[in-house]
Amino acid sequence: MTASEATRPATAGREQVPPRPTGRSFANVLRSELTKLRSVRSTMWTLLVAVFFVIGFGILLGAVVDSKAPGRDFDPTQASLSGIFLAQLATGVLGVLVISSEYSTGMIRTSLAAVPRRRMLLAAKIITFGVAVFVVTAVAAFIAFFSAQALMGSPAATSLGDPGVLRAVIGAPLYLTGIGLLGLALGTMLRRTAGAITALFGVIFVVPIILNVIPLDWLNHLAKYAPGDAGQSMLSVVHRRSDQLSPLTGGLVFLAWVVGALVLATIPLMKRDA
């Protein structure tokens, strides 16, 4: 039977056993958000692009470094994870889309009619998106790390057991997830896909440039606290530039940006009409 053939609803009476809710509210909403995430092709493709960049650049860098003697400042861990610079475009855009696509399609009204507690809906999006991106990019980061080290060979290569290396490899998925969540926060605030993506990449790429270009010492000093620079400092093992925060400080500053943006995003989320 096609849709147009059915001219009247089934004539059966009321369902004998009406459906009753099962499970806890928040777990239900998490499950729902996971279904939303995996059931749209573009989100799967975007994630795949992030994975491709992370692994691809790991292999590329591993192959290139092999040919020449590494310099003293060479950081084999960070080099193997260079793919994050492009992968962040994918996770950032995906984070924006998780919510902006609901606003642009109108799905948000259907979603809120099913889950009217808006902060709960946002929290479920944060957790499902965050965990999914972290798990997928963590796998990619480890693959990138191991393939790059294998391709480099000694003496350039490092191992996971060396001080700071494991922390730096885990820093890659943390960074990519954080950028995605920053996108999610901006998408929630601005609702428009294009606007939120522009704002996100403005914050990551343009703000540090402006801070560095203006010849004021205290401004140049601030550049390392920008979300991109602070977050990327989590990935460094060997060489620490004087204009970069330590991995721990940088990680905490980055976390503060992400959490701050998400908390700020709940204000328009609650106040504005959907």
Next chain:
Amino acid sequence: MIEARGLSKRFGSQLAVDDLSFEVRPGHVTGFLGPNGAGKSTTMRMILGLDHPTAGSVTVDGKPFTEVSHPLFEVGALIDAKAVHPGRRASDHLLCLAQSNGIQKSRVDEVLGLVGLTDVAKKRVGKFSLGMGQRLGIAAALLGDPEILMFDEPVNGLDPEGILWIRNLLKWLASQGRTVFVSSHLMSEMALTADRLIVIGKGKLIADTTVSELTSSAKGASVRVVSPRADELAVLLGARQAIVVRGDAGVLDVTDLDAAGVGDLAAAHGIPLHELTPKAPTLEEAFFELTKDQTEYTTGAFPGAAQ
């Protein structure tokens, strides 16, 4: 039961909903009627907590909708058939909604069957026609088998078959004792499906009534008379206190005197009649009468329209 008290919504300088109070009682199809721009959709969005009222409040079974823990079990709503992600398969769209309220997956297949979308369950929603989208929205509304159903202009843009299907669905839902709240700007549509009516215009409540009350309270019947000696007849009718409106040459529209009265009067004076047609007020006219001061954009009468 849906209860609105002093509900108001302002968009900038425009008062879209103005101090609206009403109740939607269980076991009825309540029509929510008003011309385009009257504030029906805005009111429905406020019921669902999507829009925040500027003043007043609205509750569903005594609680604001946003405090309901499993909303799909209480209210099923079709606000906008296009409010879906076009890239998602119909079954996944329903599954994510079902999961959000802890509804079993098997129920998704059930509601797909109920609305006749089983064969296209795996199709992406963006490829759906308007009618299929409407059915999908109704399937979503039925997921939790809720007591209250709310549909915003469900027949808009549908082909006659789709319209018929919606009408049957509304009657079927009401026959099970559910509360059905359905909006329309078409009186004729409401006459076929609703028993109670809440009529609004420019955001204000115009009438809270039943379909039968509305027709009987409408302006009295009129009689259309065509005669070659219409002018003479008009003078005679005027003397009998009947209200006569002249149309085209030879056409009169008579109120306050029935067809028999007009016919007898004409016969007594030997005036030939070419047509004598009693016209009962349609619900459409009753509605027009109620809302003519309230419509946002009043269109000018077409030249040649009988007046």
